Amino acid sequence: xxSFFLIVAACASSTLTxxxxxxxxxxxxxxxxxxxxxxxxxREGAAILRYRSxxxxxxxxxxRYVANSAYCSFGEYAAPAIxxxxxxxxxxxxxxxxxxxxxxxxD
Numbered sequence: 001x002x003s004f005f006l007i008v009a010a011c012a013s014s015t016l017t018x019x020x021x022x023x024x025x026x027x028x029x030x031x032x033x034x035x036x037x038x039x040x041x042x043r044e045g046a047a048i049l050r051y052r053s054x055x056x057x058x059x060x061x062x063x064r065y066v067a068n069s070a071y072c073s074f075g076e077y078a079a080p081a082i083x084x085x086x087x088x089x090x091x092x093x094x095x096x097x098x099x100x101x102x103x104x105x106x107d
Contacts, residue, residue, distance in 0.1 A: 024047060027049055029083065030086070031086050033085055033088075034085040037091050041093055046067070048065075049062060049093075063081075063095055064095060065081065066095060068094065071096070076099060077097060078095070080092065080093075
């Protein structure tokens, strides 16, 4: 009986560890036009975009950008965001932000 439970536990463990994790692609966007950056995010649903700071080019910046709120965690939504691109200062995208609730003060 013990061996049966050990086999079941081993099978369950290997099933859990064998499932593929969802990998997120990372892209260096310094030389890409805005339309290409937007197409990447739309195609992949979520992507990490890396670029150099305009104020300090030695400083790399990055964040996770999404196509819509379906790629955000519970309690988050796809808020407007911008990144620099090769052809525009402000390429419009979306990234996940926490939903903030403003409850009225009790009287």
